[in-house]
Amino acid sequence: MEKKKIGREDFEAFLKGEKDITSYIELDPLAGSYSVFGVNTASNPNYLIKAIYEMYEANLGRKLAVQAVRKLFRSVGSGSVGLNNLLKKEGINLKPAEFLMLVFKLQHQQGWGAPFELVEQSDKRIVLRAKQTFESQVMKDWNIPVCGIHKGWIEGVLGAVTGKNWFCLETKCHAKGDDTCEFVADQVESSWKFKARAIVNGDSAITEFIEHKPLEGKIKLIDDPVVMMPRFIFTSMMNSLKKTMGELPAGGVNYRAHMDMGKESVGHYRKMGIDKANILSEMAFAFYSQMGWFSIIETEWNEVAKTKTMILSHTVESEAFGNTGKNVCFCTAGLLAGIIEESFGIRVQAKEIRCRSKGDENCVFLVTNKPEKSSLI
Numbered sequence: 001m002e003k004k005k006i007g008r009e010d011f012e013a014f015l016k017g018e019k020d021i022t023s024y025i026e027l028d029p030l031a032g033s034y035s036v037f038g039v040n041t042a043s044n045p046n047y048l049i050k051a052i053y054e055m056y057e058a059n060l061g062r063k064l065a066v067q068a069v070r071k072l073f074r075s076v077g078s079g080s081v082g083l084n085n086l087l088k089k090e091g092i093n094l095k096p097a098e099f100l101m102l103v104f105k106l107q108h109q110q111g112w113g114a115p116f117e118l119v120e121q122s123d124k125r126i127v128l129r130a131k132q133t134f135e136s137q138v139m140k141d142w143n144i145p146v147c148g149i150h151k152g153w154i155e156g157v158l159g160a161v162t163g164k165n166w167f168c169l170e171t172k173c174h175a176k177g178d179d180t181c182e183f184v185a186d187q188v189e190s191s192w193k194f195k196a197r198a199i200v201n202g203d204s205a206i207t208e209f210i211e212h213k214p215l216e217g218k219i220k221l222i223d224d225p226v227v228m229m230p231r232f233i234f235t236s237m238m239n240s241l242k243k244t245m246g247e248l249p250a251g252g253v254n255y256r257a258h259m260d261m262g263k264e265s266v267g268h269y270r271k272m273g274i275d276k277a278n279i280l281s282e283m284a285f286a287f288y289s290q291m292g293w294f295s296i297i298e299t300e301w302n303e304v305a306k307t308k309t310m311i312l313s314h315t316v317e318s319e320a321f322g323n324t325g326k327n328v329c330f331c332t333a334g335l336l337a338g339i340i341e342e343s344f345g346i347r348v349q350a351k352e353i354r355c356r357s358k359g360d361e362n363c364v365f366l367v368t369n370k371p372e373k374s375s376l377i
């Protein structure tokens with residue numbers, strides 16, 4: 001279908017009210033194109049798609065932004081349960097893959113979903129392929145697999161009609177330069193372990209699993225209740241302890257309390273089915289880091305001295321205290337020690353050897369084995 005040229009006189013006619021927008025809607029169901037005023041838009045406004053991706057990109061980077069878009073569109077897919085119920089009422093019972101194909105055919109003719117080809121189907125796996133999707137065209141310059149809209153959509157539709165949890169991977173993407181966009185959807189368990197591993201692997205950020213119900217006063221991270229705490233609580237807590245017991249003992253108490261907290265966290269991950277020591281510690285570092293406690297720049301292991309050096313770009317206390325001329329990160333030191341102790345089943349101590357609050361560039365912690373206590377004779 002030849003596209004109409006839109007010129008000045010068209011805009012003028014529109015402004016004067018001589019014509020309305022219906023004269024400028026072009027719909028070609030076979031090509032899956034829908035344009036209004038010569039712009040491929042309306043049901044799929046490209047600028048909106050770009051804005052959504054870029055909004056997430058600002059905080060998450062590109063890879064995780066795609067995942068966040070996926071989560072958003074999972075809800076869109078879930079809405080298809082209404083259509084499925086309607087079909088059932090009419091006596092039409094489609095298999096999940098057939099229903100998925102129908103949804104995308106309907107969407108495609110309105111300018112949205114991709115014209116899919118069904119490559120494989122079983123109870124546990126469905127593979128779909130399309131030459132490209134609209135988001136792969138809009139976000140082509142990202143040059144990575146970008147089709148989070150379709151991934152989430154597929155997961156949402158399949159979840160709605162099967163009542164099970166589905167996880168969709170994009171194995172090939174037009175935006176990355178592949179010849180097709182290919183989606184592999186697998187029925188998976190919706191477990192804590194599965195989600196936590198995705199965070200550690202960098203496939204998801206904790207934001208994907210935060211369930212915030214501000215009006216009920218509840219926040220959950222994956223399935224665990226959490227609380228939000230202002231950072232200045234650290235200065236307040238420290239100052240109050242200092243007043244009652246003096247500066248050094250206060251540091252010791254904070255170290256100990258946060259060490260226990262680190263241990264508790266790792267113990268919890270273990271209860272949820274994580275058993276490898278390095279994954280336990282990486283998980284704790286990833287969670288605390290993403291919760292705003294610190295950011296790890298580098299960790300070094302010294303095989304000869306059996307010491308671990310951890311360089312953190314900021315810690316919650318150094319940010320809260322600002323420049324004090326002293327090391328202040330007793331809580332973080334305790335937390336790191338607790339995480340390592342419980343993950344590896346060893347006894348360690350963590351000492352802060354450089355601190356941003358003292359004027360150093362980073363906070364640096366030296367983690368060493370703790371000698372067994374000599375018996376008191």
Ligand SMILES: [Zn+2]
Binds near residue numbers: 145170173182
């Ligand atoms: Zn793609």
Ligand SMILES: [Zn+2]
Binds near residue numbers: 315355356357363
């Ligand atoms: Zn520090």
